[in-house]
Amino acid sequence: MTTKPATLLAVDVHYSSDEAGESACVAGVVFHNWDDDKPAKTCISHINSVASYVPGEFYKRELPCILQLLAEHDLQPDCIIIDGYVYLDGTSKPGLGWYLHEALAGKVSIIGVAKSSFSAIDASFGICRGESIKPLYITSLGMDLATAQASIAAMHGEYRLPTLLKLVDQLCREAGDKPADNN
Numbered sequence: 001m002t003t004k005p006a007t008l009l010a011v012d013v014h015y016s017s018d019e020a021g022e023s024a025c026v027a028g029v030v031f032h033n034w035d036d037d038k039p040a041k042t043c044i045s046h047i048n049s050v051a052s053y054v055p056g057e058f059y060k061r062e063l064p065c066i067l068q069l070l071a072e073h074d075l076q077p078d079c080i081i082i083d084g085y086v087y088l089d090g091t092s093k094p095g096l097g098w099y100l101h102e103a104l105a106g107k108v109s110i111i112g113v114a115k116s117s118f119s120a121i122d123a124s125f126g127i128c129r130g131e132s133i134k135p136l137y138i139t140s141l142g143m144d145l146a147t148a149q150a151s152i153a154a155m156h157g158e159y160r161l162p163t164l165l166k167l168v169d170q171l172c173r174e175a176g177d178k179p180a181d182n183n
Helices: 061-073 096-103 145-154 162-177
Strands: 008-018 021-031 043-047 079-083 109-114 135-141
Touching: 008 061, 008 162, 021 061, 021 162, 043 061, 043 162, 061 096, 079 096, 079 162, 096 109, 096 135, 109 145, 135 145
Parallel strands: 008 079, 079 109
Antiparallel strands: 008 021, 021 043, 109 135
8 A cells, every 4th residue: 555645835925015905926835755856836826805914913814815725726735834933932822824724624734934033932943954043933733843843954955945935935926926817
């Protein structure tokens, strides 16, 4: 009996404003091994209207975008890597990743990779990649923290930001700067 390879998904959202209001572009990069240097698949979704940013309620703005990407592209990952936090304090205060985990009925592991620290996040959540002395801050749900940190550390790329996380960021920014199709 063969085991199906893990389906890993990195997501990122880019927002833009114009005279019609605020919109978003969400990108997804599907891959199967932590050290993959190329995606198995890339996905883009455009959201014509997004919630306004409210401090402390970022998830209300970003979560619908990620859920639309999953539904629109029929994605069923085993683990999702988000640009942000699962827990804002590392262990109990819900962040975007916690709300995403709940929205997916707790069936998908979530790893948050943040480029900057909140005051409640201490150095134990940080990992340094490549020659960078500036850490990435890792939080997780559905996967223990040590495994999540080791997984992000093992991702392809010699720099602070892994290759596929940099790619998903570039994809959503580039697609977000172009006019959307009628999605």
